[in-house]
Amino acid sequence: MTSAHTLPPRVTDEKRGRKLLGGIALPVGILALLIAGSVLSEQFLTARNLTNVLINMSIVGIIVVGMTFVFIVRGLADLSVPAMVAIGALLALGLQPALGSLPAAMFGVAAASCAGLINGLLIGYARLNPVITTLATGTIVLGVAQAAVGGVIVYGDSPGLQSFLTGRLLGVPVIVLIFLAVALGGHLLLSRTTFGRWVYATGANPDATKASAVPLRFTKGAAFWMTATLSGFSGVLLGLTLQTARPGVGTGYEFDAITAVVVGGVSLLGGFGNMPRALGGLLLVTLLSNIMVLNGIATESQGLVMGALIAAAVALDVYLRRRGGAS
């Protein structure tokens, strides 16, 4: 139990080769991309481009931190992310005239957090199917957010926060620092706390976990609450940096986050994975996308590669643990 996060029970010693493959596939992939990128384009390995990659990672990365918890707790996926991003962005900008920019931003996060609480109660305590529940709450929340601002594009009017977020602190973009802080917090919560142990235990074997008096419902609900809150936070950051928000602003973020987590090798079957893996997956996906952009491949067509990448990553994951009895 205590070593649940270092030694997944499904991998036994005789499959050391497979375990090794699962461990090194991601770093090798990232390294290969770095080499391929610098060969294909001379702009790739410049400080400016790599900073851009980091900034692009940050907004999705904050959501990835939450989604990792959902995956490990065997909650399948949170599909309400776009709505939470949208409500965060819309409220943070729409309420600026009334509340001032910082309270409006906090209100945006709080609104997403409340919606996440509903998600958590319904999925954790009422034990509803996570996919359909987050689909429904996402639809409702997005509708409410649109009704609140009249379904139009909202513009921000206080450039103060924007210049702070897009500025740099000690040479690092502030938004990247925020992302790194959230990622570090998530990593410590998952690997160093009792709650983190509960998350692994809940995902690995719900029945045994319940018998061990772990608050199963709380753990599962908390994972969804965290994801919604982080998505709202991410939406606020997105809205403040862009200074505009429309209801569709969060579209696709749920799939981006799921792609990153899946490519990182965090298992959809629950109980396995960690934060560095998920963020490694995110780095790989962002680098790949960056290389394609630099080589003139349209964003819309990049899905041809991304779709294949997701399928390949999960197929590898399934292959590596198929004989562990978790099909």
Place this chain on the structure above:
Amino acid sequence: MNALKKICESPAVLTLIHYRVVVILVVAVILSASLVPGLTEFRTLSLSLDRAATLGLVAVGLTVVLLLGKLDLSVGSILALSGIAAIGLQPQLGQLGAAAFGVCVGLLAGVLNGVLVVLMQINSLVATLASMIFLRAMCHFVTESNPISGADPLFGLAVSRSLGGTFSLRTFIFLIAIVLLFLWLTYTVAGRHVYAVGSNEDAATASGVRSGRYIFGAFVFSGLMAGTAGVMQSLATNTGSPVFGSTVTLTAIAAVVIGGTRLEGGRGSALGTLGGVLVLAAITTALEYESVPSYYQNIVTGSILLLLILLDRIASNSPRSALSLSSLLPVRSKEQSPAR
């Protein structure tokens, strides 16, 4: 809470919950008929049905997938891609040939999903997410992100024009598909096996049902239906667009779930899906007539969906209700059997 449970477990309430689709449908139709004058006229009804037919066909395919406890997120992308094929290949294959090819594209996409889920053992949520992203990118790739239109707009009119003053062609296809699916699921051995696999895949396999084949077949069927829907929609509008069907997946899942099919699999029916589609069609018609913004419609749909799955959980899946006296009543046993 106990009192609430008792009320929920009474036979009358259970019957109501069992036939909730009918209840919701009646309420939705009465509400929209009171808001929209002339809704009950045949011509209006036929038009509303025609608009719901695309959603309906997609929902028919999804019903089988959901009955098996799987999920198909890729139907929206399949719809767009087969529509693009049906319009874009008209110069090469002729109008009918291109339409047939469009349906084949849907079929092939379904086979792709089947390979990912059954042969490669990928969870259906992630597998169809991958194919959704892949196929959507394919749409953008072949059209260079621009909508394309066909040469002869009159050819596609046959799809949406009412036949002899009754329903349009695509409405007929939708209704026939529903009836055939209902008969297949209810009266054939293979149809019963779908429920068996959906309830417990391992137990079904152990009893000699080839679970993998049924799941594979369900994805192929879902792709075929989405392809047919895409071809019809593109023919009716004489356009193939890479952004078609981006919201249809969620709406179709909502229709199927409102119709009483459970996402965990094993329970549901084709007629329920018909009810779910009609409910959404009635709500859409009423709210559009009142020119209510579409986001209020999303709130209504989402709330109905949430309320239904919550009711379903309270009424039929608490361990206590399985042990209670009411489980011995005929209504109760009917609720538990997959027969519906």
